[in-house]
Amino acid sequence: MSDNFEVPKALTGTGAWLDDRFHGARGVRVLMRKVFPDHWSFMLGEIALWSFVILLLTGTFLSLFFVPSMNDVVYHGSYVKLDGIKMSEAYQSTLNISFDVRGGLLMRQIHHWAADLFMASLIIHMLRVFFTGAYRKPREINWLIGIGLFTLGLLEGLFGYSLPDDQLSGAGLRILEGVLQGIPIVGTYLAFFLFGGGFPGNVIVPRLYILHVFLIPGILLALITAHLFIMFHQKHTQMPAKGNTEKNVVGAPFFPYFLAKGGAWFFFIFAALVLLATFAEINPLWLYGPYTPLAISSASQPDFYMGLLEGSLRIMPAWEINGFGHTLTLSVLIPALLPLGLVLGGAAAWPFFEQWATGDKAFHNINDRPRNAPVRTATGMATITFYGVMWAEGANDVIADKLQIPLYTITWIARVMIFVGPAIAFFVTKRICLGLQRKDNETLLHGYESGIIRQLPNGEYIEVHRPVNEEARAVLEAKRPTALMPGSGSEDENGIPAPSSKGLLGKARVRANRAFAETVVLESDGHGHGNGHEEIEAGDEHPVGAGQLPAGDAAEEDTGSRGL
Amino acid sequence: MSDIEETDGSEGAEVASGPVAPHRVIGTPPPAPRLLGGGTEPAAAGSESAVSSESAGGVAVADHDEELRQPTEAEIQRGNRAEKVVVACFVIAFLAGCGFIAAYIGLPVGLDRLGPGGSTLDAALRSNLALGTSLSVALLALGLGALLWVRLLMPEVEIVEERHELQSAPADRAAFAETFKQGAGYSQFVKRPLVRRSLILGTLPLVAAPLVLLRDMGPLPGTSLRHTVWSPGRRLLVYGTNTPITPADFSAPGSMITIVPEGYEDDPDALVKAGVILIKFRPGELDIPVRTQGSTLVGTMNWTVDNIVAYSKICTHIGCPVALYEQTTHHILCPCHQSTFDASTGATVIFGPAARPLPQLPMTVNTDGYLVAKSDFTQPVGPSFWERG
Numbered sequence: 001m002s003d004n005f006e007v008p009k010a011l012t013g014t015g016a017w018l019d020d021r022f023h024g025a026r027g028v029r030v031l032m033r034k035v036f037p038d039h040w041s042f043m044l045g046e047i048a049l050w051s052f053v054i055l056l057l058t059g060t061f062l063s064l065f066f067v068p069s070m071n072d073v074v075y076h077g078s079y080v081k082l083d084g085i086k087m088s089e090a091y092q093s094t095l096n097i098s099f100d101v102r103g104g105l106l107m108r109q110i111h112h113w114a115a116d117l118f119m120a121s122l123i124i125h126m127l128r129v130f131f132t133g134a135y136r137k138p139r140e141i142n143w144l145i146g147i148g149l150f151t152l153g154l155l156e157g158l159f160g161y162s163l164p165d166d167q168l169s170g171a172g173l174r175i176l177e178g179v180l181q182g183i184p185i186v187g188t189y190l191a192f193f194l195f196g197g198g199f200p201g202n203v204i205v206p207r208l209y210i211l212h213v214f215l216i217p218g219i220l221l222a223l224i225t226a227h228l229f230i231m232f233h234q235k236h237t238q239m240p241a242k243g244n245t246e247k248n249v250v251g252a253p254f255f256p257y258f259l260a261k262g263g264a265w266f267f268f269i270f271a272a273l274v275l276l277a278t279f280a281e282i283n284p285l286w287l288y289g290p291y292t293p294l295a296i297s298s299a300s301q302p303d304f305y306m307g308l309l310e311g312s313l314r315i316m317p318a319w320e321i322n323g324f325g326h327t328l329t330l331s332v333l334i335p336a337l338l339p340l341g342l343v344l345g346g347a348a349a350w351p352f353f354e355q356w357a358t359g360d361k362a363f364h365n366i367n368d369r370p371r372n373a374p375v376r377t378a379t380g381m382a383t384i385t386f387y388g389v390m391w392a393e394g395a396n397d398v399i400a401d402k403l404q405i406p407l408y409t410i411t412w413i414a415r416v417m418i419f420v421g422p423a424i425a426f427f428v429t430k431r432i433c434l435g436l437q438r439k440d441n442e443t444l445l446h447g448y449e450s451g452i453i454r455q456l457p458n459g460e461y462i463e464v465h466r467p468v469n470e471e472a473r474a475v476l477e478a479k480r481p482t483a484l485m486p487g488s489g490s491e492d493e494n495g496i497p498a499p500s501s502k503g504l505l506g507k508a509r510v511r512a513n514r515a516f517a518e519t520v521v522l523e524s525d526g527h528g529h530g531n532g533h534e535e536i537e538a539g540d541e542h543p544v545g546a547g548q549l550p551a552g553d554a555a556e557e558d559t560g561s562r563g564l
Numbered sequence: 565m566s567d568i569e570e571t572d573g574s575e576g577a578e579v580a581s582g583p584v585a586p587h588r589v590i591g592t593p594p595p596a597p598r599l600l601g602g603g604t605e606p607a608a609a610g611s612e613s614a615v616s617s618e619s620a621g622g623v624a625v626a627d628h629d630e631e632l633r634q635p636t637e638a639e640i641q642r643g644n645r646a647e648k649v650v651v652a653c654f655v656i657a658f659l660a661g662c663g664f665i666a667a668y669i670g671l672p673v674g675l676d677r678l679g680p681g682g683s684t685l686d687a688a689l690r691s692n693l694a695l696g697t698s699l700s701v702a703l704l705a706l707g708l709g710a711l712l713w714v715r716l717l718m719p720e721v722e723i724v725e726e727r728h729e730l731q732s733a734p735a736d737r738a739a740f741a742e743t744f745k746q747g748a749g750y751s752q753f754v755k756r757p758l759v760r761r762s763l764i765l766g767t768l769p770l771v772a773a774p775l776v777l778l779r780d781m782g783p784l785p786g787t788s789l790r791h792t793v794w795s796p797g798r799r800l801l802v803y804g805t806n807t808p809i810t811p812a813d814f815s816a817p818g819s820m821i822t823i824v825p826e827g828y829e830d831d832p833d834a835l836v837k838a839g840v841i842l843i844k845f846r847p848g849e850l851d852i853p854v855r856t857q858g859s860t861l862v863g864t865m866n867w868t869v870d871n872i873v874a875y876s877k878i879c880t881h882i883g884c885p886v887a888l889y890e891q892t893t894h895h896i897l898c899p900c901h902q903s904t905f906d907a908s909t910g911a912t913v914i915f916g917p918a919a920r921p922l923p924q925l926p927m928t929v930n931t932d933g934y935l936v937a938k939s940d941f942t943q944p945v946g947p948s949f950w951e952r953g
Binding site for chain 2: 171
């Protein structure tokens with residue numbers, strides 16, 4: 001640990017041995033000095049990564065004991081309350097893992113908690129990437145891979161908790177079968193092929209097992225590797241800060257800083273999961289009993305990440321179209337496909353839509369502050385609201401029970417809020433963003449209120465403002481507003497209308513562009529850009545430097561201007 | 565860590581010589597104050613530069629292009645204290661890890677190890693508690709030790725790396741295009757379209773083959789979704805006890821029980837479609853209107869016996885068992901997605917996503933007085949499907 005210590009022979013020798021064979025000295029040195037920008041929100045994706053590692057570890061352990069078979073057995077094991085009950089081998093082996101294998105219960109619960117944490121951290125990580133605009137060029141592909149990871153994670157989780165063949169998981173599979181059956185033309189065939197005949201059959205558990213432990217994890221692993229390599233190759237984005245530019249990346253080197261911090265983070269996440277598994281019981285499936293088709297418990301809830309689907313099924317009115325000898329069961333198809341399709345499809349399309357609307361084809365390595373992209377932030381909040389309403393509706397029976405509100409009332413509120421909520425969220429968020437921009441401008445122009453009141457020689461009291469320091473100024477000035485496209489019907493000097501603004505699509509694009517370009521202009525002295533935009537009413541605005549004493553500047557100036 | 569004020573003091577002092585107002589940080593605060601005073605200086609030459617300073621540890625920076633400074637006595641002291649904390653964390657991790665192994669060996673679980681009469685549930689929970697606590701303490705201590713090591717012992721180093729242009733140089737792109745064109749030319753792929761097309765033709769069946777191979781995963785649905793195992797004369801058995809039932813056995817109005825078909829009491833594949841609920845009404849409460857089924861009018865009051873009606877237990881929305889019954893309103897509720905059916909009017913839908921009433925099982929009594937099916941359901945039970953019509 002000092003500057004003149006000897007690296008042990010064992011290390012130098014091994015290094016030389018390896019370098020003789022792989023020529024790695026130069027490359028690995030670059031790796032060791034690889035810079036990782038530091039920001040708390042950059043750790044969110046890491047939670048998902050480490051959760052996945054823990055899932056692989058605990059899942060491998062569980063697979064040593066789990067028997068993926070639906071053959072009937074009569075239970076005479078350690079959980080005496082189910083003694084003599086007929087059940088599948090899958091359920092029996094899950095009971096054995098819980099009661100006869102030392103550490104089995106712990107591993108099962110870590111595995112289940114890790115799955116929930118994996119999905120939760122994916123969601124939070126995606127929100128971080130979305131709200132900071134980190135998906136922009138050149139990172140669109142990684143954004144799409146992320147959406148693929150989330151989708152596969154949903155399936156992996158669903159299949160995973162279906163494996164033990166307990167009452168709850170059987171009910172979940174029954175719903176899966178019902179959704180498959182509802183698909184036009186091929187639905188019944190899909191269901192019969194997947195289940196090897198009618199539900200429940202005796203092959204679904206082994207089939208889901210191989211998907212759950214081999215196929216989907218394999219694809220997940222490949223996609224995660226690609227995700228990390230692309231991130232590594234393109235270098236991580238960084239937050240706006242002093243010294244951070246589009247052309248550099250500032251932070252600590254991989255070795256030893258990121259290595260140690262990443263390792264510590266892994267241990268913390270692992271520890272958190274073990275704590276949950278120890279003190280917060282999850283999926284106590286011995287209480288549910290083996291699956292029987294005619295039993296169900298009320299307030300059955302899937303894992304949280306399936307809550308959106310559960311809620312959308314509950315919110316849906318009874319729509320069904322019958323005709324020409326066929327049935328189109330909209331009350332199943334719409335909720336099963338539309339909400340998730342909207343959220344994930346919309347997320348996948350968003351980077352390209354944004355490029356289309358803003359005309360921004362530049363590389364972006366500095367993230368946006370959410371307030372500086374009001375339309376994006378508002379869209380994100382609207383999506384969260386949409387998702388949240390569906391998700392809460394997925395627990396409407398629990399809410400009804402706990403809050404003593406009639407069940408149907410909750411569903412009706414959700415049916416209205418699913419449309420109204422996102423609209424309100426969009427509007428409010430956009431106003432908040434613009435308000436925060438106004439606040440930033442105010443800070444840039446006048447500095448902070450220092451809380452110091454001084455009396456002038458003429459007896460007037462004023463509050464001293466402190467100027468913005470360099471660090472804060474770099475952050476505040478990081479806003480890069482969207483450039484305005486030529487409007488529809490606008491012409492250049494030769495009278496030729498702008499080609500991009502023609503037609504229905506062109507008009508839509510110009511409208512979208514106007515929305516994206518809405519921003520609060522920083523005006524320090526009141527003379528405009530001369531672009532014909534509405535300008536800030538620069539009544540009493542003037543920059544305040546150190547020692548300057550603005551007169552009672554707490555008065556809010558009206559900066560409700562639009563334009564570039 | 566509290567010297568933000570110090571670093572900013574020069575600015576603040578000019579504003580007011582009095583108390584210094586709290587400094588506000590916009591956005592993310594800079595990682596940590598740097599004692600060396602140097603901010604981040606991107607190097608003009610070279611691909612990277614480094615600026616470093618000491619944090620608390622008494623360690624000199626050891627990078628060739630980073631400034632070396634001898635740590636002060638206070639810094640060495642602080643470093644030594646921090647070292648003790650880090651070491652303590654790792655020792656705790658060792659002890660907790662040993663505890664984990666000890667708990668594994670020392671705490672038996674399962675009937676085999678505990679012997680008959682042992683409380684296996686308690687044993688499993690006890691083992692879980694001991695293993696989980698020791699493991700989480702070990703992991704927590706390792707994480708904390710590593711974190712404190714970075715934070716307290718390693719010098720604060722920040723380096724700046726240049727980003728390289730992601731897109732290739734125009735010359736490289738041109739060369740690539742040229743090489744590709746050359747190779748494509750050699751391949752004759754463009755020149756001889758027949759080769760190209762026959763290759764595509766040749767692969768087509770093999771693309772379809774995997775799908776064909778999946779065909780034997782299950783039988784075709786056929787008409788199996790339209791039928792259940794109910795047949796004329798098949799007795800209704802009470803779910804659970806599997807005993808036949810007479811109208812007199814089920815005389816309490818307002819109650820609901822679950823029924824399984826005789827001969828299939830234990831067959832999940834049959835029960836998943838053939839499960840039935842039986843509801844007893846007071847006289848005059850049950851009024852099932854005549855309905856059109858296909859093109860014919862069907863009155864189903866004669867499918868009931870003595871104010872007892874039998875409906876399919878399988879929800880017409882997505883197949884959950886409709887398990888909840890409210891006596892006073894005659895509402896049947898599916899706990900999955902809250903489709904609600906009015907049992908007194910033929911299980912018509914009054915709320916929720918189900919689009920069709922629960923099918924009614926034609927029912928009568930046999931010569932022994934037991935409730936039996938008159939026939940199978942006259943329409944498919946359970947969730948809708950494309951071929952249902």
